[in-house]
Amino acid sequence: MNVIEWTTELRLALALALGFLVGLERESTKVEQGNVIFGGVRTYPIISLLGFGCAWLQQYGVSLMLPVGLSVVGALAVIAYITKTKAGHHGFTSEASALLTFVVGAVALLADVWIAMALAVVNTVLLSEKAELETYLDRFNKVEFLAVVKFILVTVIILPVLPNQEYTAFGLNPTRIWQIVIVVSSIGFVGYFLSKRFGNKVGLWLSGILGGIVSSTATTLAVGRIARKSPEHAGMALQASILASSMMYPRILVLVLIINPAFLPALWWRLTILFLVGVLLSFRVRPKGESEETTTFPNLHNPFEVRPSLIFGLMFVLLMIVTKLVEQRLGSTGLLAFSAIVGVTDIDPYILSLLHPSGAMIHSVVLAMVMAMMSNTVAKSIYFASLVPSARKESFLKYGVWATLHLPLIFIH
Numbered sequence: 001m002n003v004i005e006w007t008t009e010l011r012l013a014l015a016l017a018l019g020f021l022v023g024l025e026r027e028s029t030k031v032e033q034g035n036v037i038f039g040g041v042r043t044y045p046i047i048s049l050l051g052f053g054c055a056w057l058q059q060y061g062v063s064l065m066l067p068v069g070l071s072v073v074g075a076l077a078v079i080a081y082i083t084k085t086k087a088g089h090h091g092f093t094s095e096a097s098a099l100l101t102f103v104v105g106a107v108a109l110l111a112d113v114w115i116a117m118a119l120a121v122v123n124t125v126l127l128s129e130k131a132e133l134e135t136y137l138d139r140f141n142k143v144e145f146l147a148v149v150k151f152i153l154v155t156v157i158i159l160p161v162l163p164n165q166e167y168t169a170f171g172l173n174p175t176r177i178w179q180i181v182i183v184v185s186s187i188g189f190v191g192y193f194l195s196k197r198f199g200n201k202v203g204l205w206l207s208g209i210l211g212g213i214v215s216s217t218a219t220t221l222a223v224g225r226i227a228r229k230s231p232e233h234a235g236m237a238l239q240a241s242i243l244a245s246s247m248m249y250p251r252i253l254v255l256v257l258i259i260n261p262a263f264l265p266a267l268w269w270r271l272t273i274l275f276l277v278g279v280l281l282s283f284r285v286r287p288k289g290e291s292e293e294t295t296t297f298p299n300l301h302n303p304f305e306v307r308p309s310l311i312f313g314l315m316f317v318l319l320m321i322v323t324k325l326v327e328q329r330l331g332s333t334g335l336l337a338f339s340a341i342v343g344v345t346d347i348d349p350y351i352l353s354l355l356h357p358s359g360a361m362i363h364s365v366v367l368a369m370v371m372a373m374m375s376n377t378v379a380k381s382i383y384f385a386s387l388v389p390s391a392r393k394e395s396f397l398k399y400g401v402w403a404t405l406h407l408p409l410i411f412i413h
Contacts, residue, residue, distance in 0.1 A: 351369055
């Protein structure tokens with residue numbers, strides 16, 4: 001039920017307000033950059049109203065008003081751009097924003113008002129955060145940028161032609177498999193992008209959190225190597241390792257939510273408990289005189305590189321086949337045992353293979369997931385302890401408590 005009834009008059013006011021929002025941002029930038037910006041606090045509201053008016057006239061039978069109006073705004077934008085370029089100023093952002101503002105005005109009348117609001121807000125944010133966005137992009141080298149472009153191109157080309165049906169007795173669906181690869185890579189890229197946002201030097205604890213979004217196992221190994229070189233920071237490195245491992249649980253919950261929400265009722269409370277336990281175990285009292293260590297961010301792979309994505313897809317398919325065979329021949333007990341073995345590696349492909357529709361009951365699959373996470377927790381304690389002998393006792397103690405708490409969550413129905 002809508003709280004507000006969006007009459008034509010209210011939509012007109014909204015179009016004016018959204019144009020004014022963009023205009024305010026451009027006006028402030030115009031002042032900063034010496035009056036070289038196309039339009040300001042009056043021009044953009046007028047452009048938005050022009051879009052609204054053209055849409056209104058077209059509704060009442062005046063044909064081609066929208067394309068004519070958009071062409072007029074486009075012509076003015078081009079003239080402004082040419083004039084600005086002759087004066088030695090470059091950039092088409094303001095002119096492009098004017099075209100979008102015209103569209104916002106039209107959408108405010110013709111479509112859902114939330115679409116118009118979203119367009120205007122995103123437009124304003126992109127305009128106002130130019131310096132921040134350029135700073136982020138400067139931290140990506142050419143190779144990383146090309147890797148993202150290649151991944152997107154491969155996806156755009158491959159995904160539409162992949163058959164969307166199941167093959168073999170294992171229910172392999174090429175479209176679904178590649179969609180899962182895209183989802184996992186996108187979530188990993190969030191952490192990777194944030195690592196670039198915070199630059200080359202970050203605190204160990206922040207390194208753990210951000211790295212855990214990409215790969216908790218890789219981050220544990222990375223901070224362990226740092227602590228081996230600087231034993232005085234072993235405590236902070238263990239804290240970062242536990243925080244990275246804690247991020248595994250919300251990351252898996254997001255994957256489950258996107259790929260197969262049917263598992264959420266049985267999983268969310270288990271993983272929430274384990275996440276909170278990890279956060280509590282990461283707390284430590286910093287010894288007097290110890291300063292926060294800053295370190296080069298762990299050398300994590302760009303999740304949008306084509307080769308690692310293909311390897312992930314192959315691992316996912318292989319584990320899905322093996323999981324199905326184990327489930328059919330050895331039942332739930334065999335699945336638990338297999339989960340304990342697979343858990344010593346990066347468990348994302350295995351968790352996703354369990355989410356694929358199969359003959360197993362949801363409860364049995366959930367138990368297998370938690371078993372794999374417990375095994376992965378034990379493995380990370382061994383990895384860290386082997387790299388940092390000075391923190392071996394504390395590592396085994398904290399990770400051991402954490403791993404043990406998985407057991408009741410496996411057997412509780």
